[in-house]
Amino acid sequence: MPVSDAATHGAEDALTALTDLVQADLEACNRLIVQRMHSPVALIPQLAAHIVAAGGKRLRPLLTLAAAQLCGYRGDRHVALAACVEFIHTATLLHDDVVDESALRRGQASANALFGNKPSVLVGDFLFARAFQVMVADGSLKVLAILSEAAATIAEGEVLQLATQNDTTTTQAQYLEVVEGKTAALFAAATRIGAVVADRPEAEEAALESYGRNLGIAFQLVDDALDYAAEQERLGKTVGDDFREGKITLPVLLAFERGDEAERGFWRRTLEEREQGPEDLAQAQALIQRHGALRDTVARAQAYGDAALAALEAFPDGPVRRALAGIVAFCIARAR
């Protein structure tokens, strides 16, 4: 499913377009993040700055800011709540890297590799608590309910991922449950909050929740496809991480399902028994390629992306809606 460079380029422009639309809010949000991650215990801002400054795309807070703007919100509560979303995301990244024993995050040494596992666990806890302090200062029990439920769902998704790791009998339904928990729940909460602060009707809240959830699933499917991609340059993370850790993702599930007995033996040896030789990642990539598993994973992502686009139709056309639609293309274009 090759897409022209022009289309990919257009997708990158979508992120820029969205960022431009909420520029002032994003800058205020970044200032708040730096301000609120301060602590008299110096190691906390040091470690937090490492991961926050490493400069992710700020995709989740961007979504909160844009969703609020889409709903015609005029106040400044969305800025603080976008920072909460980023704190929760950062806390889960810190704990994920400990759990995954990752050495890289966004193309740089991960916090656990640099500072050790212990501070990563504890600074994650701090950021999580701080997110709730900022929400409490905002004062909306509804927002608190949405984000505390998202946090519990994220943890459930992560635990389920652990429980299915190294298990080739994992079903696609279980895999999707992991994805909905570990990734889509926070996307859904981030966008829904935009409608909540703007005090919009239930239908718009549900539409933004659906946009975020479907976008989040598409995002994770593409991420899982990229882990078996030929080149790793565009990722800023190591190709083959999921394979080495024995994570059961859709590309593997599809290749396993479509493979013969010898191929299933390969997957069981490498993922279940964790016996991996130096040629095995290339072999895994070849099997996934042969069965069209990457192509079909991306197609599945596209279907979720289409559902995200459909949800946006609850809102009138305009620059913010177009930019949010562009984000769907941006997430999927990463795989191409």
Place this chain on the structure above:
Amino acid sequence: MPVSDAATHGAEDALTALTDLVQADLEACNRLIVQRMHSPVALIPQLAAHIVAAGGKRLRPLLTLAAAQLCGYRGDRHVALAACVEFIHTATLLHDDVVDESALRRGQASANALFGNKPSVLVGDFLFARAFQVMVADGSLKVLAILSEAAATIAEGEVLQLATQNDTTTTQAQYLEVVEGKTAALFAAATRIGAVVADRPEAEEAALESYGRNLGIAFQLVDDALDYAAEQERLGKTVGDDFREGKITLPVLLAFERGDEAERGFWRRTLEEREQGPEDLAQAQALIQRHGALRDTVARAQAYGDAALAALEAFPDGPVRRALAGIVAFCIARAR
């Protein structure tokens, strides 16, 4: 500072007395804990049950229940909030054991030893999020503010503890900051909430906060003394953990301060350079004994205990106040 068996026995009775006074509430709280730690992801209740059922004393939720009763509270919100306090405590225990690489907790194999570090981190996150969900359902922004601040302070205390680990230049002020964060903050929040649900005047809230904070400091000082005690049977945890991990606690600070250059060399070798031989724990215990460092740590705990007792004087005498006073004696008697 030997205390008669009768006094120790009397102190044990204090815990029983307090438990008896809030028996029905405690049972409701235990039911709620079991109910709310449920998740469709089976590993979560399995792991959580291991630590929750291992049966700590439920000291912190007991304090919330008793404080509410002391304030004449008649509703049932304190039951759910006591469960939140226990969830936050359990989450920090799970993360502590990962951070400390502990093999034992409450005399049993710790969750991380049994299930691995990864689920311990993630189930800790789940319990923390679940605590906030239960608070949100309760609906008090004031309680949410108190417990989210406590959670942030706990994390700060834990990070500061890491930063001072293996550092014999740690000051007593830094040590106290660690203790106030990692232990006293949750005790203080647990008792303060009792006055908040009962809607009592600020002065009673402050009195209960002071009782909890001072009790928590006394509790931790005694814990730190017990880690160098002669016998480990009464602890249900291994003597010498702090020494092996190079934690800088008051017994060590006092012995270091009072020791000669050779003794300081011993502390630097064992705690800073982490070179420990099979006889070193006994040597550490002997030095601490020789300088009266255990005795003086317990005396310091007693002074904080006295402050906790003084705070109770804001309330009229009665069985609950007497039982809360007995808890101070109970915490300190553990060291004798």
